[in-house]
Amino acid sequence: MASPKKKLQGLVAATITPMTEHGLDQIVIHVGALSLKESQELAQHAAKIGADGIAVIAPFFLKPWNKDNLINFLKEVAAAAPALPFYYYHIPALTGVKIRAEELLDGIQDKIPTFQGLKFSDTDLLDFGQCVDQNHQRQFAFLFGVDEQLLSALVMGATGAVGSTYNYLGRKTNQMLEAFERKDFSSALNHQFCIQRFINFVVKLGFGVSQTKAIMTLVSGIPMGPPRLPLQKASREFTDNAKAKLKSLDVLSFTDLKDGNLEAC
Numbered sequence: 001m002a003s004p005k006k007k008l009q010g011l012v013a014a015t016i017t018p019m020t021e022h023g024l025d026q027i028v029i030h031v032g033a034l035s036l037k038e039s040q041e042l043a044q045h046a047a048k049i050g051a052d053g054i055a056v057i058a059p060f061f062l063k064p065w066n067k068d069n070l071i072n073f074l075k076e077v078a079a080a081a082p083a084l085p086f087y088y089y090h091i092p093a094l095t096g097v098k099i100r101a102e103e104l105l106d107g108i109q110d111k112i113p114t115f116q117g118l119k120f121s122d123t124d125l126l127d128f129g130q131c132v133d134q135n136h137q138r139q140f141a142f143l144f145g146v147d148e149q150l151l152s153a154l155v156m157g158a159t160g161a162v163g164s165t166y167n168y169l170g171r172k173t174n175q176m177l178e179a180f181e182r183k184d185f186s187s188a189l190n191h192q193f194c195i196q197r198f199i200n201f202v203v204k205l206g207f208g209v210s211q212t213k214a215i216m217t218l219v220s221g222i223p224m225g226p227p228r229l230p231l232q233k234a235s236r237e238f239t240d241n242a243k244a245k246l247k248s249l250d251v252l253s254f255t256d257l258k259d260g261n262l263e264a265c
């Protein structure tokens with residue numbers, strides 16, 4: 001897993017490595033599940049193996065229909081690991097739970113004392129901005145999850161980012177962060193546009209977890225394995241096209257895309 005500098009994090013969904021040996025600064029484990037009991041067990045397990053925090057998506061088969069239902073679910077999961085910082089993972093496009101994050105934040109720490117922040121994977125920058133706006137004491141982390149829009153979210157007050165493309169576009173994204181920090185907005189925008197060119201290209205080909213695995217294998221040479229059903233493996237055609245695009249944009253932190261890596265895909 002790439003570990004780019006600054007505030008970016010690749011996705012760590014689960015780990016079997018003893019937590020003392022992973023070499024990462026922090027590990028937040030996602031413990032969301034369709035069943036509350038399962039989620040609580042995962043939270044307890046995360047605490048036992050030394051995670052630095054837990055994150056939870058909304059349950060999406062039997063959905064919470066309002067803010068209070070959702071908070072009650074999250075509260076029970078958080079209570080299963082009372083010593084761990086708790087993050088709500090807001091990803092409405094995948095869960096179908098469209099309760100606005102800014103509504104959820106209102107008074108949340110009274111209900112969930114360990115609440116630490118949001119991973120916000122949605123393109124609604126009004127909702128995102130209103131989350132940041134109401135955080136007067138600046139106590140929460142706002143980790144943005146739409147990689148192609150990170151610059152806009154930084155302007156709105158994102159405090160970090162978690163996304164799939166940082167596993168291989170980390171260098172380019174760090175260049176954007178550095179330009180943003182030195183207030184060189186024109187360079188920051190150029191870097192964001194470059195990232196967008198790649199994402200726009202792969203989105204048109206069909207882009208998801210399988211394709212992310214294929215690109216990560218291609219770039220690192222570390223076989224990421226096939227996706228689990230019902231997902232299907234990315235096609236060779238996709239990988240060839242993604243490789244050509246990465247080369248033409250010159251965005252890789254790795255000096256070489258070795259031919260063997262393509263075979264590993």
Ligand SMILES: CC(=O)N[C@@H]([C@@H](O)[C@H](O)[C@H](O)CO)[C@@H](O)CC(=O)C(=O)O
Nearest residue numbers: 011121145146147148162163164165199
């Ligand atoms: C909907 C989605 O998959 N969003 C990604 C982004 O990193 C996304 O791949 C990227 O912005 C390209 O659209 C992450 O926020 C979430 C993610 O990868 C995950 O939870 O597996």
